[in-house]
Amino acid sequence: VSVISNVETGHDDMIHDAQMDYFGTRLATCSSDRSIKIFEVKGSSQTLIADLREHEGPVWQVAWAHPMYGNILASCSYDRKVIIWQEDGHKWKKIHEYANHDSSVNSVCWAPHEHGLILACASADGSVSIMTSTAHTWESKKITNAHSIGCNAVSWAPAVASGSADGSNRSGSAVQRIVTGGCDTYVKIWRFDSTNGEWTEESKLEGHSDWVRDVAWAPSIGLPRSIIASCSQDRRVIIWMNDGVTGVWQPRELNTFDDVIWHVSWSVTGNILAVSGGDNKVSLWKESLEGQWVCLSDSAKGQPASEQRTL
Amino acid sequence: MKTVCVTQDVPANALALSPDNLQVVIAGRHVFKIFSIEEEDLVEKANLRAGKHLNLNFSCNDVVWNPVEDSVLATASTNGAVVTWNLNKPSRSKMDCVSFHPCESHLLISGSHDGFMKLFDLRRREATQTFTSNAESVRDVQFNPHHSMNFCAVSENGNVQLWDMRRPDRVEKQFTAHGGPIFALDWHPEVKTWIATAGRDKTIKVWDLNEIPTVCNTIQTIASVGRVKWRPNTKYHIASSALLWDCSINVWDIRRPYIPLAAFNEHKNLTTSICWRGDPNSLLSVGKDCTLIHHSFQDAARPMEDVNPAALDISIYGNISNASRIKEDSEPTGSLTKLSVFRKPANFGEHIGQVLSSIQMRNCEEDGPVSTHHLVESAKQYLLTGRSLGEICEHNAGVAKKLNRHQIALTWQILQMLYVGVGGGSDHLSGHQGSSRDDPTVQPDTSLENEQRSSRHFSGGDAGGDTSGGGFSAEEGDTETDDTDNHDLKLTNIASGMTINQDFFFGDGEITQIPFDYENLSNMDTSQDWALPNEAFEPRHDILQRSAIPPQEFSSKCSPREIQEAGYVVETPSLLSEMRGTGAPAWKCSDLVVEMLYYYATHGDVQMSVTCFIVLRDRLKELLDADQVEHWFISYIDILQHLHMECYNQVIHLQKAFPSVRQQNQQSTSVTLHCGRCNFFPLAEQSSVESNEHVFHHNPRGNL
Numbered sequence A: 001v002s003v004i005s006n007v008e009t010g011h012d013d014m015i016h017d018a019q020m021d022y023f024g025t026r027l028a029t030c031s032s033d034r035s036i037k038i039f040e041v042k043g044s045s046q047t048l049i050a051d052l053r054e055h056e057g058p059v060w061q062v063a064w065a066h067p068m069y070g071n072i073l074a075s076c077s078y079d080r081k082v083i084i085w086q087e088d089g090h091k092w093k094k095i096h097e098y099a100n101h102d103s104s105v106n107s108v109c110w111a112p113h114e115h116g117l118i119l120a121c122a123s124a125d126g127s128v129s130i131m132t133s134t135a136h137t138w139e140s141k142k143i144t145n146a147h148s149i150g151c152n153a154v155s156w157a158p159a160v161a162s163g164s165a166d167g168s169n170r171s172g173s174a175v176q177r178i179v180t181g182g183c184d185t186y187v188k189i190w191r192f193d194s195t196n197g198e199w200t201e202e203s204k205l206e207g208h209s210d211w212v213r214d215v216a217w218a219p220s221i222g223l224p225r226s227i228i229a230s231c232s233q234d235r236r237v238i239i240w241m242n243d244g245v246t247g248v249w250q251p252r253e254l255n256t257f258d259d260v261i262w263h264v265s266w267s268v269t270g271n272i273l274a275v276s277g278g279d280n281k282v283s284l285w286k287e288s289l290e291g292q293w294v295c296l297s298d299s300a301k302g303q304p305a306s307e308q309r310t311l
Numbered sequence B: 001m002k003t004v005c006v007t008q009d010v011p012a013n014a015l016a017l018s019p020d021n022l023q024v025v026i027a028g029r030h031v032f033k034i035f036s037i038e039e040e041d042l043v044e045k046a047n048l049r050a051g052k053h054l055n056l057n058f059s060c061n062d063v064v065w066n067p068v069e070d071s072v073l074a075t076a077s078t079n080g081a082v083v084t085w086n087l088n089k090p091s092r093s094k095m096d097c098v099s100f101h102p103c104e105s106h107l108l109i110s111g112s113h114d115g116f117m118k119l120f121d122l123r124r125r126e127a128t129q130t131f132t133s134n135a136e137s138v139r140d141v142q143f144n145p146h147h148s149m150n151f152c153a154v155s156e157n158g159n160v161q162l163w164d165m166r167r168p169d170r171v172e173k174q175f176t177a178h179g180g181p182i183f184a185l186d187w188h189p190e191v192k193t194w195i196a197t198a199g200r201d202k203t204i205k206v207w208d209l210n211e212i213p214t215v216c217n218t219i220q221t222i223a224s225v226g227r228v229k230w231r232p233n234t235k236y237h238i239a240s241s242a243l244l245w246d247c248s249i250n251v252w253d254i255r256r257p258y259i260p261l262a263a264f265n266e267h268k269n270l271t272t273s274i275c276w277r278g279d280p281n282s283l284l285s286v287g288k289d290c291t292l293i294h295h296s297f298q299d300a301a302r303p304m305e306d307v308n309p310a311a312l313d314i315s316i317y318g319n320i321s322n323a324s325r326i327k328e329d330s331e332p333t334g335s336l337t338k339l340s341v342f343r344k345p346a347n348f349g350e351h352i353g354q355v356l357s358s359i360q361m362r363n364c365e366e367d368g369p370v371s372t373h374h375l376v377e378s379a380k381q382y383l384l385t386g387r388s389l390g391e392i393c394e395h396n397a398g399v400a401k402k403l404n405r406h407q408i409a410l411t412w413q414i415l416q417m418l419y420v421g422v423g424g425g426s427d428h429l430s431g432h433q434g435s436s437r438d439d440p441t442v443q444p445d446t447s448l449e450n451e452q453r454s455s456r457h458f459s460g461g462d463a464g465g466d467t468s469g470g471g472f473s474a475e476e477g478d479t480e481t482d483d484t485d486n487h488d489l490k491l492t493n494i495a496s497g498m499t500i501n502q503d504f505f506f507g508d509g510e511i512t513q514i515p516f517d518y519e520n521l522s523n524m525d526t527s528q529d530w531a532l533p534n535e536a537f538e539p540r541h542d543i544l545q546r547s548a549i550p551p552q553e554f555s556s557k558c559s560p561r562e563i564q565e566a567g568y569v570v571e572t573p574s575l576l577s578e579m580r581g582t583g584a585p586a587w588k589c590s591d592l593v594v595e596m597l598y599y600y601a602t603h604g605d606v607q608m609s610v611t612c613f614i615v616l617r618d619r620l621k622e623l624l625d626a627d628q629v630e631h632w633f634i635s636y637i638d639i640l641q642h643l644h645m646e647c648y649n650q651v652i653h654l655q656k657a658f659p660s661v662r663q664q665n666q667q668s669t670s671v672t673l674h675c676g677r678c679n680f681f682p683l684a685e686q687s688s689v690e691s692n693e694h695v696f697h698h699n700p701r702g703n704l
Helices: B373-381 B389-402 B406-419 B425-429 B435-442 B447-459 B462-474 B491-496 B517-531 B537-547 B551-566 B572-582 B590-602 B606-623 B626-642 B645-657 B659-667 B688-698
Strands: A003-007 A015-020 A026-031 A036-042 A045-052 A059-064 A072-077 A082-088 A091-098 A105-110 A117-123 A128-134 A137-143 A151-156 A177-182 A187-193 A198-205 A212-217 A226-232 A236-242 A249-256 A261-266 A272-277 A282-287 A293-298 B004-007 B014-017 B023-027 B032-037 B042-047 B060-065 B072-077 B082-086 B090-092 B097-100 B107-111 B116-121 B127-132 B138-143 B150-155 B159-164 B173-176 B182-187 B194-199 B203-208 B214-220 B225-230 B237-242 B249-253 B262-264 B271-276 B282-287 B291-296 B311-314 B320-325 B357-363
Touching: A003 A045, A015 B320, A015 B357, A026 A059, A026 B357, A036 A072, A045 A091, A059 A105, A072 A105, A072 A117, A082 A117, A091 A128, A091 A137, A117 A151, A117 A177, A128 A177, A137 A198, A177 A212, A177 A226, A187 A226, A198 A249, A226 A261, A236 A261, A236 A272, A249 A293, A261 B311, A272 B311, A272 B320, B004 B042, B014 B271, B014 B282, B023 B060, B060 B097, B072 B097, B072 B107, B082 B107, B097 B138, B107 B138, B116 B138, B150 B182, B150 B194, B159 B182, B194 B225, B203 B225, B203 B237, B225 B271, B237 B271, B373 B389, B373 B606, B389 B406, B389 B606, B406 B590, B406 B606, B590 B606, B606 B626
Parallel strands: A015 A059, A015 B311, A105 A151, A151 A212, A212 A261, B014 B060, B138 B182, B182 B225
Antiparallel strands: A003 B357, A015 A026, A026 A036, A036 A045, A059 A072, A072 A082, A082 A091, A105 A117, A117 A128, A128 A137, A151 A177, A177 A187, A187 A198, A212 A226, A226 A236, A236 A249, A261 A272, A272 A282, A282 A293, B004 B291, B014 B023, B023 B032, B032 B042, B060 B072, B072 B082, B082 B090, B097 B107, B107 B116, B116 B127, B138 B150, B150 B159, B159 B173, B182 B194, B194 B203, B203 B214, B225 B237, B237 B249, B249 B262, B271 B282, B282 B291, B311 B320, B320 B357
């Protein structure tokens, strides 16, 4: 991972999130200066195509929806609002605003498109809202008290095809699950029970000793097992694996880093994890044959970490 | 002193500190009390409402403590009266918001809802001066602490007026500060020309009152601001509380106007008034939740510190975008301009300036670990149907080799070997001989040989690798006719019983004697070449895969045959043609192939699993879990969708190959073909034929 080009965003303050869309052609960035900027990315050049300013406080995260719904972007901010934007022609407009949280909304994540157009929002007031869109109206459901001090991150499980992964579920509809990480150091998994329409806590994973900053559920690659990566202010990244048979999540610590880890992100094929930390380094990790996680490359060193390969 | 909270029965609207900062008075509609600020607690000292004269004069909107005489308070009552209190005995006048003169203890200015400001001399009973502003109601008025003859008033029409006390007829300066009503103002305690104003437009503005008042800083908050108070001893910090919706008290650094430096969240309802206790670390406040709270600055929440300074994302093409905070290594200097960038100091202190981030896009190389270049190219170029199995495998192996995916190439060749056999079909003799060279490395006849070969693999040495690597690539695929003699010697032949007139030995000594050994070596070394940069663990798997085969199985199956064949010298041609036709390997390798498919899926290469399955489907169908395969198909189609239309011709192959996938395609919206370029959403019920057409209108060179 090498050729680096700098993106001139023109933001006036710190950038909190940068996400690429489904096709990898657009980049959305959001910043403390309350604006969201969208760039068209081609090779190593980027051009600004939109500047969205509706939030009244720093914008923490943006998330692209699946293109089958059109070009839709969600953003969440310190001003306790979640705004959903849609591109119409070449203009972006706000199609929905959700202001039902009592505190800053820290994270938003779209559900896999198989479930429909659904957005999960995690807030510093400790609750998680799930907003579902049906025919241009939005309904929401809240998981109150998801995490005691506040919720920092939310991620959806991939929609698994009926019967192939979750051996117990052969009825045909994919199970909706999300994973959340919060300030109470826990990583929790929630499952939607379609019989009573409620979200219930399915697992509570303990392993971190400080605020969990980001959680990411790995894309499904055709196996019954599920993998979640979580990173925390205790400078560790933990990989949680569930083999799909026993229902137990096994933790494995990826590494202890030198500084707080802010983000973890899976590649689309789901087997390479990118980790970015406070030391401004990005490293790539992959599971080796023995089940150990090895570092493929480290931006600080600039070349593959050859000495770490275990054979 | 720590954070302390005292709860009343009723809310208070205003508070003020005594000049010595040891006492605080709180006043509201139904409350009027004085507290003494002790070491650990706030102790109620006096309840000024408890008296015989309980009338509306006692319900207060604002209260101030005389800065000089510590026994004199003044309140502005809801009935329009300004009541001054001598803590010994009360007296009265009439108004709304009040401010004492900083030095002359008998002078008091107040502003009222009818737009007038009146100056009172406490020694007399009526107003000495009246100042008329053309504004609507005056919401706040305050004497200038640096020029005692001046005071400032803000009103509901957004105007700020500066008056000289001695000139009641004419406003000295007037300007429009905000788009809506201004609710609060505060003179800066140190910088003589700075004043902060805030109002309904949710902004706090800092003005420099020079010849022409100009805005130095603007802070955008999330709700209408009701009160602002500069923090003592710090030049750039100001506290604010909101009128609506936001119950917390925020302390802002005006140089970083987007996010508060500190926030006090103890109030459960709106904060009505705030006041610094002469000390940057102590803040007192009252709120609608009926509490009086003493806040300690060290206990404040720090929104600035908790924010996420980094961003990360991987795109489908393997590009990584990463945003990170720009860190300056230099020490903060005393003078801070707007454009300076500083590292966050360890002690949460005063030197915070503008913070910037930079975003970097890391484009990975084509061979890099996250790249999907090979996936795209393979998807475009692979053959899945339409030719004989051998040709397909051959072609795909060639494609993989060109993409430097040697293990994939090897796998295709193995498959060809397993199901077609060396020399199987006319393919082989017509010149596609590249694949046959590699067979021996795959088909072991003894595990012992495996281990030797594997040790050779690793100890192969780079020197051998270079030359053979060169040799290997030069012969890419089709051009080695020099192998014709040797192909019969390949172990696969031996294993499948196609060997003709060759003597050989089983055992340790074998490798060194058989001439084709060198080609094996060269193959392995070449593999090792590419293994070094990134895909280090793959060759290991190959070995594992091979060694998983129990040796007995082979020898038992192969040896009788081989012995049988060894004798048939003359009848070779017919035998050869016979054996060619079988296509079925001599040993049950299907399980192994299935294992291989699972292996690829596990390690993220679902393309390989899917394409191998399509190519081999009849042979493998019964061995694979249909749901699992369906899942692979769906995952693969999803990845192809990420990569856009060019690869969609593959999807047609997939649909044809796996009817249930096509069915699912039709039923669920999840696998619809979405043309990202022309926003066409095919209906879920469309048959695959129609989708084909649509695919082709973007990709004329369809590969069917």
